[in-house]
Amino acid sequence: MIIIKYINLILIIVNNNFDIISWFFERLFRYRNRCNILVFNYLIHFFCYIKGVKIGKKVVFNGFPVIRRYENSDISIGDCCRFNSAKNSVPIGLQRRCTIVTLRKKSEIIIGDNFGGSGITLLAAIKIKIGNNVMIGAHSMIFDTDFHHSDPNKRQDRTDIPARPVVIEDNVFIGANCTILKGITIGENSVIGANSVVINSMPKNSIAIGNPCKIVIIKTGIYLLHEFFSLKQSFTYLIHGITTTQYPEKHSK
Numbered sequence: 001m002i003i004i005k006y007i008n009l010i011l012i013i014v015n016n017n018f019d020i021i022s023w024f025f026e027r028l029f030r031y032r033n034r035c036n037i038l039v040f041n042y043l044i045h046f047f048c049y050i051k052g053v054k055i056g057k058k059v060v061f062n063g064f065p066v067i068r069r070y071e072n073s074d075i076s077i078g079d080c081c082r083f084n085s086a087k088n089s090v091p092i093g094l095q096r097r098c099t100i101v102t103l104r105k106k107s108e109i110i111i112g113d114n115f116g117g118s119g120i121t122l123l124a125a126i127k128i129k130i131g132n133n134v135m136i137g138a139h140s141m142i143f144d145t146d147f148h149h150s151d152p153n154k155r156q157d158r159t160d161i162p163a164r165p166v167v168i169e170d171n172v173f174i175g176a177n178c179t180i181l182k183g184i185t186i187g188e189n190s191v192i193g194a195n196s197v198v199i200n201s202m203p204k205n206s207i208a209i210g211n212p213c214k215i216v217i218i219k220t221g222i223y224l225l226h227e228f229f230s231l232k233q234s235f236t237y238l239i240h241g242i243t244t245t246q247y248p249e250k251h252s253k
Contacts, residue, residue, distance in 0.1 A: 137176035
């Protein structure tokens with residue numbers, strides 16, 4: 001029976017032109033990540049517990065992150081979060097591990113539920129707060145401090161460095177290689193495009209990209225209604241044999 005079963009499997013593979021080599025290496029990649037998580041995840045949880053980091057339920061660490069908690073500061077991670085630090089843990093490939101560091105006393109890093117990040121850097125001198133269902137792309141960085149003073153006369157004084165809290169609200173997606181600077185609030189449901197440098201706060205339901213980051217779209221009810229009528233008008237022009245880039249001229253009375 002076992003021999004017949006394997007013969008049938010071989011016949012299915014041959015008849016369907018099944019790419020067994022790619023299938024094998026894809027499964028190898030997946031199972032290697034699973035084994036990495038299975039072996040090291042509990043160990044990382046133990047180290048976080050020793051360091052005084054608060055971790056919720058079902059938090060997954062794929063690879064060893066860098067987590068440093070300054071004395072009398074707080075790092076809190078919600079439920080069902082995932083941190084990718086292993087080099088091959090994501091298809092884009094990671095050049096550095098996830099880094100979560102508090103820099104001063106009473107500073108805070110608060111991460112909500114269902115968070116996902118790959119090779120990210122969070123450095124807080126005052127407070128970084130990340131809401132629920134937030135995703136941050138590979139190698140993105142969030143700072144709430146300048147690290148050095150912009151005034152050259154004060155640059156050597158490490159006690160008077162400008163710092164302001166950063167807030168990332170719920171359901172925000174931040175693309176790869178972004179930098180979020182101090183004092184920024186990104187509203188809920190917003191998207192920040194890859195390689196952006198965010199120096200101004202973004203309203204909710206916005207799509208922004210660039211260096212410096214600028215708003216491209218704000219998705220409100222009025223915007224969606226406008227898009228609907230614009231699309232309807234475009235189809236009307238096409239039906240009458242007019243392209244979407246050539247609009248009928250308005251005749252003056």
